[in-house]
Every structure is written in structure tokens, then in C-alpha cells.
Amino acid sequence: MTQIYNFSAGPAVLPREVLLTVQQELTDWHGSGMCVMEMSHRGKEFTQIIHEAEADLRKLLDIPKNYKVLFLQGGAHLHFSMIPLNLLPENGTIDVVNTGHWSKIAIKEMKRFAKVNVIASSEDRNFSYVPAESTWQRSKEASLLHYCANETIGGVEFSEIPKSEVPLICDMSSTILSRPLDVSRFGLIYAGAQKNIGPSGLCIAIVREDLLGKSRSNTPTMMDYSVHADAESMYNTPPTFGIYVAGLVFKWLLNQGGLAAIEQKNIEKASLLYETIESSNGFYLCPVDKPFRSRMNVPFNLKNEKLDDDFLAGAKAACLLQLKGHRSVGGMRASIYNAMPIEGVRVLCEYMCTFAKSHG
Known part of the structure; x- marks a missing residue:
């Protein structure tokens, strides 16, 4: 077979070793007689899969114990709404850095639920750079600071983690697991899976425990971080196959x-x-x-x-x-x-x- 190289921005290429393992285990996972897609998400087989996946992710990122790891659905898009509903009071303010396409979409959605203060923007030069932190016009009223670590469309990336006195929130969909990371500097990290983690349909959130339990009274149950944290990502049927493949990717990274x-x-x-x-x-x-x-x-x-x-x-x-x-x-x-x-x-x-x- 001719070697093909897939440079798609997402859904993106997966490690060949992982795909071969999926192929081998597709109809019979570890002698269970079942495909992972057929398993009960509450059965012992899938419980083993999700627990191993979380343990390996914690090892890769050295995630502190006071952070919850959530395996969710809805993609990173959904978090643009979940963030203000879970982490901000009514009429709360969030500071946002605008560095391109995904920043702009996040800003538009967050404005539906919060006061958004765009503290810096590189739109003046067609999003070709990250504004220097010394120029950021931070708000005294802001309870959070949000940024997108890497704009997949524009190819603009933060070279350093910003400093912040309020919880730092980051869309890390396209850079997570590409380098070591000090998770302790963040209040919330969220990332769609379809670039460096696994198949589309899965989103991972890593949230500091002290930020949980503050959602607004009208927050939909399925959009409440605390609900998913308390249920260990099992409040409803999670994206089981995506979690399984993600777990294989985590093991592949450890082996690398x-x-x-x-x-x-x-x-x-x-x-x-x-x-x-x-x-x-x-x-x-x-x-x-x-x-x-x-x-x-x-x-x-x-x-x-x-x-x-x-x-x-x-x-x-x-x-x-x-x-x-x-x-x-x-x-x-x-x-x-x-x-x-x-x-x-x-x-x-x-x-x-x-x-x-x-x-x-």
C-alpha cells in the first residue's frame, strides 16, 4: 500500500500503531467477546478502560490531585457556553485575548452569558502575532482570563503561559500533549480530541476542584462541570469508543x-x-x-x-x-x-x- 501523509487540521492523523491496535481489538477487546462500541459503559471492561485512560493522562501531564479530569461530549465549542455558566456569576466579567478565528467564536458565544472584556487583539495585523502581555488592558472586575493556546487556522501560538491573578482558562485543543505543561497554572484546560488525542466527538476538560460547584441555577444539567465530576464522567453514556482510542494514544505517548x-x-x-x-x-x-x-x-x-x-x-x-x-x-x-x-x-x-x- 502506498504511504499517504495526512496533513488535516482535524479530525487529524492518528498514530499508525494505535490504528492497528484498534483494528486487532475491534471485534474482541481483550477476550471479552465484545467491541468497545458494544460494551456497557458501566461494565467492568469499560470501567477499566476509562480508569486507565485517566491514569495515563494524569501521568503524561503530571496533573495535580486537586484537579478533576472529565471526558465529555460536545467538543470545545460547548465550553464557550459552559465556562461562563459554571465559573461566573450573573453579569460576571471575563477577560479574553483575541488572537484569531477560535478566539472570536469564543468571544461571541461568551457574550451571551457574561460581560466579555477583550483585553488584547491582534486583528489589526490580520492575527499574525500574539499581543505582548505588557499591552493587555485587564479588567479589575474580571473573574477569569481566557485565551486560545494555538489558533489552528491562523497558525498563531502562545510561546508562554500568560501570567494571571485570576483563574486562567485555556482552549488547548490543538496543542495539548504536544509538550510538557504546568497544569497547576490553570483553572480550566479544555481540548477537543480530534487533533492530538483521538477521534472527534470527545472533549477533555481538566478543572481545578475549587472552581466546581459554582454553576448558575439555570445551568443545564448536562453542561454542569460538577455533575460530570461527581459522576466521574459517567452521568450519561460517555463517548466510549473515543475514550478507548484516546487511552491508546496516551499509552503510545508514554511509549514514545x-x-x-x-x-x-x-x-x-x-x-x-x-x-x-x-x-x-x-x-x-x-x-x-x-x-x-x-x-x-x-x-x-x-x-x-x-x-x-x-x-x-x-x-x-x-x-x-x-x-x-x-x-x-x-x-x-x-x-x-x-x-x-x-x-x-x-x-x-x-x-x-x-x-x-x-x-x-
Whole structure:
């Protein structure tokens, strides 16, 4: 079978070893005679799966004991509403940093339930950077500070965790598990699974215990963090298959040497791709300022946009898939999450160099 490299932004590539394990266990998980999709979520088999998944995630991220790990449905989108309903009083204020597409969607949704103070924005330069913390106009009334660690569409990433005197809330959908992380600096971390964790349909939340139990009286039961924490993610039927695959990914990461080891691989991949762009003599252009370029999502444009279709057709013929940029920004985007092997990035870079030479 021809080797294909999938650069999709999400749902994204999964480790081949994990997919092969899923294939082997699909009809009979560990001699149970059942597929995980057929199991009772309260049976001993799935209880083992979810407990191991949580234990391995805690080990990977060194999650402190005073944090709850929640396996939820609804994707990261749902948390844009859950955050104010659970963590802010009526008419409460949340500070937000606006660095692109997902920040803007979060702001729009949060405004339905809270006062949103946009303390900094990079919209003035088409979201090509992260505003310096020294320029942030923080509100004295704010009870929370929210930011998106990495904008998957724009390819803009925070290089450091912001300082905050109020609980720090972070959408970490596209960077979680890509490097070591000091969880203790956050009040809440939430992340859709479909980039670095597992299949779409699962969202993981890591929430500090002292923030629980403060939801508004009209918060829907299914949107109450405390309900899910008290039920150990079993208030209703959870996304069992997604949790199972996520657990396999966690074990794969541990076998890779943990997050410090995977970070070095991610640095190598991103460096190789950005160097290819920079050394193209202007044939390829990256719209993001260098200090804020994402390791996970690398956007780039061809100087001659008329070549876009030819570039994509040639890439597909070379088995390099899903390189078309998001419809809102155009151009190209290569998503190189944990599961993308260095070989895939090398093949992409070789193709980019060949294409540039033949069309320059």
C-alpha cells in the first residue's frame, strides 16, 4: 500500500500503531467477546478502560490531585457556553485575548452569558502575532482570563503561559500533549480530541476542584462541570469508543518517552518545514511573525496564487493530503500534530522544493 501523509487540521492523523491496535481489538477487546462500541459503559471492561485512560493522562501531564479530569461530549465549542455558566456569576466579567478565528467564536458565544472584556487583539495585523502581555488592558472586575493556546487556522501560538491573578482558562485543543505543561497554572484546560488525542466527538476538560460547584441555577444539567465530576464522567453514556482510542494514544505517548520526548520531535518537524518556507526565496510565504509560529499548524501561501491548484494537485499525486488552507484565509496549511511522522514532513518539504524549482 502506498504511504499517504495526512496533513488535516482535524479530525487529524492518528498514530499508525494505535490504528492497528484498534483494528486487532475491534471485534474482541481483550477476550471479552465484545467491541468497545458494544460494551456497557458501566461494565467492568469499560470501567477499566476509562480508569486507565485517566491514569495515563494524569501521568503524561503530571496533573495535580486537586484537579478533576472529565471526558465529555460536545467538543470545545460547548465550553464557550459552559465556562461562563459554571465559573461566573450573573453579569460576571471575563477577560479574553483575541488572537484569531477560535478566539472570536469564543468571544461571541461568551457574550451571551457574561460581560466579555477583550483585553488584547491582534486583528489589526490580520492575527499574525500574539499581543505582548505588557499591552493587555485587564479588567479589575474580571473573574477569569481566557485565551486560545494555538489558533489552528491562523497558525498563531502562545510561546508562554500568560501570567494571571485570576483563574486562567485555556482552549488547548490543538496543542495539548504536544509538550510538557504546568497544569497547576490553570483553572480550566479544555481540548477537543480530534487533533492530538483521538477521534472527534470527545472533549477533555481538566478543572481545578475549587472552581466546581459554582454553576448558575439555570445551568443545564448536562453542561454542569460538577455533575460530570461527581459522576466521574459517567452521568450519561460517555463517548466510549473515543475514550478507548484516546487511552491508546496516551499509552503510545508514554511509549514514545512522554511529552518531553514528543516535544523534541515536534520542534524538529516544525523547524524543517519553516526552514523550507524561509529558504524558498519568496516562493512560499508564512503570514505569521516568527516568534508566534505554531508547531502544530503551519500556514503558508504561494507568492503566485494562480499556482495554488497545481500545487494541491501535485501534492495529492505525491500522496500528501489535506494541505488546502481554511476557506476563511486560503493558501495552504500543513498540520503536523504528534502523530505526523518526521518522514511525512520530509516528503512534504522535498515536494515543496521540487515544485518551487519547476515553477519559479
